[in-house]
Amino acid sequence: xxxxxxxxxxxxxxxxxxxxxxxxxxxxxxxxxxxxxxxxxxxxxxxxxxxxxxxxxxxxxxxxxxxxxxxxxxxxxxxxxxxxxxxxxxxxxxxxxxxxxxxxxxxxxxxxxxxxxxxxxxxxxxxxxxxxxxxxxxxxxxxxxxxxxxxxxxxxxxxxxxxxxxxxxxxxxxxxxxxxxxxxxxxxxxxxxxxxxxxxxxxxxxxxxxxxxxxxxxxxxxxxxxxxxxxxxxxxxxxxxxxxxxxxxx
Numbered sequence: 724x725x726x727x728x729x730x731x732x733x734x735x736x737x738x739x740x741x742x743x744x745x746x747x748x749x750x751x752x753x754x755x756x757x758x759x760x761x762x763x764x765x766x767x768x769x770x771x772x773x774x775x776x777x778x779x780x781x782x783x784x785x786x787x788x789x790x791x792x793x794x795x796x797x798x799x800x801x802x803x804x805x806x807x808x809x810x811x812x813x814x815x816x817x818x819x820x821x822x823x824x825x826x827x828x829x830x831x832x833x834x835x836x837x838x839x840x841x842x843x844x845x846x847x848x849x850x851x852x853x854x855x856x857x858x859x860x861x862x863x864x865x866x867x868x869x870x871x872x873x874x875x876x877x878x879x880x881x882x883x884x885x886x887x888x889x890x891x892x893x894x895x896x897x898x899x900x901x902x903x904x905x906x907x908x909x910x911x912x913x914x915x916x917x918x919x920x921x922x923x924x925x926x927x928x929x930x931x932x933x934x935x936x937x938x939x940x941x942x943x944x945x946x947x948x949x950x951x952x953x954x955x956x957x958x959x960x961x962x963x964x965x966x967x968x969x970x971x972x973x
Contacts, residue, residue, distance in 0.1 A: 758949040763942045766798040771833035771938075774863075776856060777806040777822050780815045780842020784924050785869040789836060789931035795947045796935070805829045805859070807852060815841040826855040834934075835863040838927070839870030839890060847878045847900055857881060866918050867934060869927030873920040877901025886915040890923035891968040909965035911956060922962060929956045 773793055775786055793800050806812045806822035813819045824830070837856060846852050857879035860866045868876050873889040874897035876882055882901060888910040889897035898906045907913045912921040912930035914937070921930035932955045936944035948955040965971050 758946070760950075762796070762798070763946050764940060768799075770799055770801045772801050772803060772830060773834040773836065774803045774805045774824075774829060774832040774859070775836045775838070776859070777804055777812040777820055777838075778840075778842045778846050778852065779813050780840050780845065781812065781820075781838050782840035782870055782924060783814050783816050783818065785838030785840060785872065785927050786814075786820065786836075788925065788928035789867070789869060791951060792928060792931040792935060792947050792953075795950050796939070796943075799939070800834075803830070803832075807855070826859070829859065832859065832863045834865040834867065835859055836867045836869065837872035837876055839868075839872040839874070839893075839924070843871045843875050844896070846875060853879050864917055865934070865938075867930065868918075868920040869930070870921065870923050871897050873897060873904075874900040876918075876920075877904045882918055885918050886913050887918065887920040888913045888922055889920065891962075891964045891970055892923060894968060894970060908970040909962050910960060911962045912959050914959070922964060928953065929959075933957065933959060 775790060777786070790802055793802060803824060804820060804822045805824050805826065808825040809822050809828070811819040812822055837860070853875070856875060860876060860879065860881055866876070868887070870890045871893050873882075873887050877887070877897070877900040880901075883903035884905060886905040886907050888907045894908065898904070910922065911926050912919060912933055914933070919930060919934055921927045932944045932948055935947055944955070944957075
């Protein structure tokens, strides 16, 4: 090896060492910044029972968006699927979900969620179905609707005089199901007492995180959003879809 080559190797090695040090520091910082797999608040008390109601023609994201958020809280929430009868229920998109219980056998719930979907147009004329969801919602401390699910709940009369919202593209149909409901045309989601309703489809996921914040604190809601790599719109009044559908100012 020549003297010039030897000096060049020494220079390369000395230059690389600080870079290796910086890389190690960067990796260490990334490791420190990782989202913890443990919730920020320890579980306490009995698990809450969350029941998601199903019917033929339910909207997939209405059901599984909110359930993915609550599913991160397995140590404090038990999720149940409930329908007219136990067994498979077909979504509007085709895939089926399995109901754990029929309405008659469903246990007492702490939270009930009512999704929307094309099947709501049929079920508003199903007196037995409406009476079943009315009985469950009336007996449950926290009631949430997603998309046109608020139209189903409105048809029961339970939310007469209650502030609520719904899918902006289906606004005319949804609001026609309850003339006495205090419909809010511009809102991502609306909370009024024990009732919380969300706008169209994806808004249900934002609403679910809002409900988690109410029940378990905002730190928990942010932790769930980070764990699911979901960018939470936590402003319930931020609703660009109202303007897109000509509802602003109403």
